[in-house]
Amino acid sequence: MNLVSPTLRPATPAGTPNLPAVVAGGDAIPAIRQYLRIALRWRYVIIGSVVACAILGLVITLLMTPKFTAAATIEISREASQVTNFQGVERETSVADQEFYQTQYGLLRSRVLAERVAAQLRLVDNKAFYKQFGVDQDNPAFREVNGRYVPAGRAERQRIAGEILIKNVAVEPTRLSRLVAIKFTSAGAVFSQKVANAWAENFIQTNLERKVQATSYGRNLLQRELGQAKERLDESQRQLVTYAEQQRIINLPAQGSGENQTAERSIVADELASLNAALSQATADRIQAEARFREAGRAGSSAEALRNQAINMLRQRRAEAAADYQKLMVQFEPDYPPARALQSQIDQLDRSIAREESRVSGSVQAEYRQAAERENGLRQRVEGLKSNYLDLRRRSIQYNIYQQEVDTNRALYDGLLQRFKEIGVAGGVGVNNVAIVDPADVPQKPSSPRMLINLAIALLAGLAIGGGLAFALEQMDEAIADPSEVERRLGLPLLGSVPKVEGVAPRDALLDRKSDLVDAYLAIQTSLAFTTEHGVPRSLAVTSTRPAEGKSTTALALATMLARAHKTVILVDGDMRSPSVHHLGGVDHDRGLSNYLAGQEDIGQLTFEMQDLGLTAMSAGPIPPNAAELLTGHRLQQLVAKLLETFDHVVIDSPPVMGLADAPLIASRVEGVVYAVESHGIRSSIVKTALQRLLLANAHILGGVLTKFEARKAHYGYGYEYGYGYGRDKG
Known part of the structure; x- marks a missing residue:
């Protein structure tokens, strides 16, 4: 989502570098790196899914009943051996006709063949067979009388038995050959062998019967055609003789025979x-x-x-x-x-x-x-x-x-008669194009379950589920996790990231010049030096989306870093609703910003010194009934102008943006705004809404600072870990 439209982008001062306050989005991350980042961030979810699926796969494998697979190999030829020169009624298959083999594979999986095997092996009324494959006995077809199934349900039982066999049989053609393996899997090794062999034998029988039936059908059809042709021949001969008698036409018989035969x-x-x-x-x-x-x-x-x-x-x-x-x-x-x-x-x-x-x-x-x-x-x-x-x-x-x-x-009758004789001879020969190559043997070891394959499948399934969960969580997660997302999700230039410190106050951490907190804010100060032609903006405000995101600490740290750079700096507490700067100086907030905004002119009475940090501070002053009304006038702009006459930089600790009108009013009166974003603390959609409010107020957003950042929780490491922390920030 493009956070800033060109019409809402605040204009940069003349002579400043063309560094946008808010960009539309960071450079596109390569897909592989993005997926790797998601995997690293949600690695524990993925690992948990993989482990859970592996354990589940192991348990299921151990609980599975061993099954045995028996295989019988048959050869299916395109053309049957020609015992006679007569042809049947079936069409001859060409060499390139792949439909022939696909048809044969379909016939091997046919319901009729399965029911025939079930009937031959006497499985239709076999209770152990149905029990072995877990068939529901509540079906009326399995009703028993005197310990036997009722005959009325035999057709239904035969259908069910055929379906069971079809589900457990596999037809596997050997590539680039005429061999086909018929495999049957069950809990019994001997039973699997019987079914596989019976399947091959019955397929050959049905193939022969199908040819005989086709020939018989052809013979019956030709016989009917012969009868009709004979009737037509007799009728035409009677018409010819009757007409010859009526017209007194007497012809002599034909002379000669064969090709030398002449007409009458x-x-x-x-x-x-x-x-x-x-x-x-x-x-x-x-x-x-x-x-x-x-x-x-x-x-x-x-x-x-x-x-x-x-x-x-x-x-x-x-x-x-x-x-x-x-x-x-x-x-x-x-x-x-x-x-x-x-x-x-x-x-x-x-x-x-x-x-x-x-x-x-x-x-x-x-x-x-x-x-x-x-x-x-x-x-x-x-x-x-x-x-x-x-x-x-x-x-x-x-x-x-x-x-x-x-x-x-007569010619039609003679042709049909000759064809009828040929089909009779061809149908009686009984040729077949299917032969058993290897009958099935009793399998010596189970074909399933396979521990390694099941574990591999479980691991792949766990990886897929974990990846799906990680991707779903990534899509639902709107938290800012690492510095790169400040620019990618929010469209803000990243000024720097601040580590989360625990067990030490922010003020004490700033006094230790060797702390990671000081190094982080020195880097942020350096980034701010490139935002304008004259370096660090002379007046800037530090704000955030909501309280406790580290904006007050950021304002104090920036003022401290500027002071240590031999600049005169004043820190102004602009949060008149929940002031905090006076706590850092050990004073009260009886005098401060609200007094000046209310009309007091003497600025010196409103400030106090923070000698250990080398800067001057101004508290928020007495809490007014409505802080936004004080900020609406021109007094804040006058204050900033007067302070810049005395100080090199004015840093304002601004209130949060959401729910208040104070922050946009203060942001519009300063040269630039530094936006603090808490790592893993706030949704990016809320931050975008807050940034949009600042842009509508014509604020110049210098960039974002990622606060309370923990490298170990980030999407990828940065080569070091921050080991310090700081207490709860009130601002």
């Missing part, structure tokens, strides 16, 4: 193909017959006639007869009878040749007409079949749709 062919298509082939052959025959016919039109030159054997024989006989006739004509006349006979024979042969040639020509013509007629008949039949085939094609569109549906249903 209709009779019309086959007949059209056959007639079309016959038409092509008839056309070729007709063209050939036509060529022979046209060639036969040229008489004597027909190829058929040339190939005819009878015509060739007749022509040969005619040629012989003609040769004989020509021989006779050499000697005889045409009228020669043998010559006429030969001529008659030749004529007869010519007529026979002509008749044979005519017969051959008629045969070629008849063959041509027959070929042409056959071609025309086949062509008419083919044209008719073409019309029938086109009509069949139109009527076969829906038929083909039905046929495709039949083929699809």
Whole structure:
């Protein structure tokens, strides 16, 4: 919290160093040093917590029942050994699929597995088992009849037994391997071994059963799908046959088998193909017959006639007869009878040749007409079949749709049937991907309690609790413990710290120039010398938050130190409500500050000398009805001015700030204020409030003095201890 805002900071005199009266806060303490400071301050709290936790941990460890842990090791493979080439319905796990192993670890901790182990080991109705694990017998499930549990609560007891086993079992996978340790802990070594081994065996059994169940489920599902596919196939076949009967579509069965199998062919298509082939052959025959016919039109030159054997024989006989006739004509006349006979024979042969040639020509013509007629008949039949085939094609569109549906249903049915057979074979093999590597042995020594580990945990817990308590106490503690907190918490420049002295009066301690009290105030005087350009402020007031914080001792000590520095000093008792300076001088307070403030001008009658300390003092004077009214006027300012004409320094022992208006009034009339703060005596929040009042009065706070400081109670030591003390300060 920033104690002073820039608008409230009192202005320093001209020519003085820029040393703020109140700073916003000291330099930030490193976190490690701050924690170390807290630990050192509350070391006894931390040590007490550690010791208490250590004792508690030791007692608990000694009272704990020894427990034994048995471990069985199993191996979980990603893929089971493939006995057949058939695959089950479960998805194969990839190498990088870590979900597989996490699933297996979860199955090892499943409730069903625990209840199965409990049932196998007959723990459900075992009274000793429940007693060993401290199960509450008030549950209705544990009601007994004739010394035995009632059957009605068996399901509840089995659930409770499974929960007990799950709480005491541990599944510990071995890193970067497929090995898993199943550990069970109980008060009985043999019992732990039985449970660990039973757990591993039942996990393997459940794994196998799960695979069989998955395969059985797949088989049942495929069986239902097969039934539905069979119904769809039969229905589609009935639709196909019915439509074929209605449309008079007759197809021949498929030819060939396997990859060479062809689709069904209709009779019309086959007949059209056959007639079309016959038409092509008839056309070729007709063209050939036509060529022979046209060639036969040229008489004597027909190829058929040339190939005819009878015509060739007749022509040969005619040629012989003609040769004989020509021989006779050499000697005889045409009228020669043998010559006429030969001529008659030749004529007869010519007529026979002509008749044979005519017969051959008629045969070629008849063959041509027959070929042409056959071609025309086949062509008419083919044209008719073409019309029938086109009509069949139109009527076969829906038929083909039905046929495709039949083929699809048949393919689906065949695939499901094949898959059904494969699953049946794969499900009957019973492969497993879990194997027991090391069965559990009977543990030879307890696994818990472990004395050293428990003590270490207790020490750590005590350290944590102690640290938490120390931190909480530090947050709640607002006391100013050591000099560094004056600047850190209050925002005041530290002028010095004053040790707490006991067994000696402050005045006597000041008379001993070798005392630690004198050394401390000499250091404070030195610090004050740097607050202004002219050294120690000529007029200053010493105040505190509340009474008995050491402000009067500080005022007396500062006046004494200045006097020993060969300065003329006057100590003014400004606390007119509870005066104390007159006690130090051994005089009464019949005359003093209140007299001057009331109007008396003779200052010499109001002062007295303190020869042993070398200074002059002014008591508070008679206690007025209202001291604040006297301080409100300008008389105090005149007094300070007159005293500075005679003395080098004026030190005023001011009243406390809280609850009174006197201190702000006095602080506004002097050059600077020294603020006394009691170590471990007041909360910092109250001091901040008091400082804020002084700042509102435009007071120039030179710095703070930590009084009654004990190094042994501080957050950290300062290298020495103060050994003196002083009595109760009234001021």
